[in-house]
Amino acid sequence: MARHNGGRGWYGKTVGAALAVVVAATGASVWAAQAGAVSAASPKPAASSAPSASSASSASPAAGSQSAKVAVSIAHASDKGPRGLNITIDDGPDPQWTPRVLEVLDEFGVKATFCMVGTQAKAHPDLVKKVVAAGHRLCDHSVGHDTGMDKKSQEYQAQQILDAERMITEASGGVKPMYYRAPGGAFTPYSRQLAASHGMRPLGWNVDTKDFEKPGTDAIVATVRQELSNGPTLLFHDAGGDRSQTVEALRRILPELKEQGFSFGFPVLN
Numbered sequence: 001m002a003r004h005n006g007g008r009g010w011y012g013k014t015v016g017a018a019l020a021v022v023v024a025a026t027g028a029s030v031w032a033a034q035a036g037a038v039s040a041a042s043p044k045p046a047a048s049s050a051p052s053a054s055s056a057s058s059a060s061p062a063a064g065s066q067s068a069k070v071a072v073s074i075a076h077a078s079d080k081g082p083r084g085l086n087i088t089i090d091d092g093p094d095p096q097w098t099p100r101v102l103e104v105l106d107e108f109g110v111k112a113t114f115c116m117v118g119t120q121a122k123a124h125p126d127l128v129k130k131v132v133a134a135g136h137r138l139c140d141h142s143v144g145h146d147t148g149m150d151k152k153s154q155e156y157q158a159q160q161i162l163d164a165e166r167m168i169t170e171a172s173g174g175v176k177p178m179y180y181r182a183p184g185g186a187f188t189p190y191s192r193q194l195a196a197s198h199g200m201r202p203l204g205w206n207v208d209t210k211d212f213e214k215p216g217t218d219a220i221v222a223t224v225r226q227e228l229s230n231g232p233t234l235l236f237h238d239a240g241g242d243r244s245q246t247v248e249a250l251r252r253i254l255p256e257l258k259e260q261g262f263s264f265g266f267p268v269l270n
């Protein structure tokens with residue numbers, strides 16, 4: 001379901017194992033080179049039928065809410081600085097897997113960013129509240145996870161983003177999402193502007209663990225180790241199928257990264 005952000009490859013994979021050492025030494029400057037990387041890949045076909053765009057005009061922010069000033073560019077950096085990492089968890093909440101992911105994060109004292117699909121948030125408001133109560137942040141991941149939405153009208157994009165913002169905010173009991181991650185990375189200049197104007201920083205990723213494809217726990221862990229040099233924002237999923245490999249991979253990789261001196265924070269807002 002996820003689509004690559006085109007951020008890999010710039011540093012050369014042949015450097016191999018030495019890479020982690022290099023990154024440790026150069027830290028912020030390596031990751032700074034990633035800032036603003038946007039996908040040029042063509043989108044996958046839409047996974048869902050297009051809902052009516054007619055509700056876009058009515059999708060205004062909740063009365064009385066105020067939007068923080070956030071940047072329009074796609075965030076990758078961590079608010080914990082050059083040794084900080086951002087764990088991001090997409091496509092939930094899911095009644096089976098979100099609690100399991102929350103358990104692991106709690107076990108290691110890690111705060112994460114949950115990119116929620118509007119319909120999922122609406123269906124499971126208890127889970128949205130649990131995520132917020134545990135100190136994690138919310139991210140708008142659109143209403144229906146249409147990875148082709150960058151090819152559709154502005155009205156449609158607005159409906160997908162703003163209706164999801166409303167659904168997530170209602171489910172959370174009034175806590176607004178602070179980020180917007182386009183499904184599959186299908187951002188447009190318009191969708192980034194719109195999200196930012198509603199206080200939601202566009203959010204990218206640097207390490208696609210491909211956990212969605214269920215490659216095995218070892219493979220997920222290996223991908224994190226090998227691609228950490230791409231940047232600090234790691235992509236996992238807590239919905240869309242059996243996520244036991246994701247849960248187990250987090251249980252293995254979080255303490256390992258901590259031992260390496262990494263800390264866990266949130267994507268920068270500005």
Ligand SMILES: [Zn+2]
Nearest residue numbers: 090091183184
């Ligand atoms: Zn997704």
